[in-house]
Amino acid sequence: MRQGLATSLIVMLGLSACQTVAGTQAATVNLDDPATRQALQSALARAVGRGRIELGPSASANTSSVTVLPPPLGPRETHSMALPVQFDIVSEDGHCLAVRRDTKDIYDLPGVTCQSR
Numbered sequence: 001m002r003q004g005l006a007t008s009l010i011v012m013l014g015l016s017a018c019q020t021v022a023g024t025q026a027a028t029v030n031l032d033d034p035a036t037r038q039a040l041q042s043a044l045a046r047a048v049g050r051g052r053i054e055l056g057p058s059a060s061a062n063t064s065s066v067t068v069l070p071p072p073l074g075p076r077e078t079h080s081m082a083l084p085v086q087f088d089i090v091s092e093d094g095h096c097l098a099v100r101r102d103t104k105d106i107y108d109l110p111g112v113t114c115q116s117r
Contacts, residue, residue, distance in 0.1 A: 024099075027091035027114040032061040039111030044068050044098060047107040048085055056084055064089050064117065066098070091116045 031037050037055075045053045048068055056067030066089065070082030087098040087107075096114040098107045 024090040024092045024097065026064055026117045027089045027096060028062045028064045028117060029089050029112060029114045030062050031058060036112055040066065040109060043107060043109045043112065044087060047098065047100065089114055
């Protein structure tokens with residue numbers, strides 16, 4: 001019984017780790033390009049429902065995932081339970097999209113140029 005449960009859990013975790021949105025390809029976006037960075041920040045700010053956002057550090061300028069940092073603490077706050085929000089960059093029919101990792105919601109990225117991997 002335990003072995004069957006453990007096997008099922010491993011298979012489910014493996015499938016979720018490789019999950020992609022049907023019809024899309026993994027893509028990268030160049031954060032060194034100021035116009036691309038600005039367009040990406042604007043689109044992701046709308047996606048998280050904020051007026052302004054700050055992007056987290058990425059491993060390289062050409063990245064396939066982007067992190068939106070939580071808002072800064074207010075003047076009377078000492079700590080926050082807010083977590084960063086992670087997005088994967090994908091391409092579908094030549095359009096750049098961001099897939100929010102926790103909800104799998106998909107957002108259009110107007111003005112963002114991305115390269116399929």
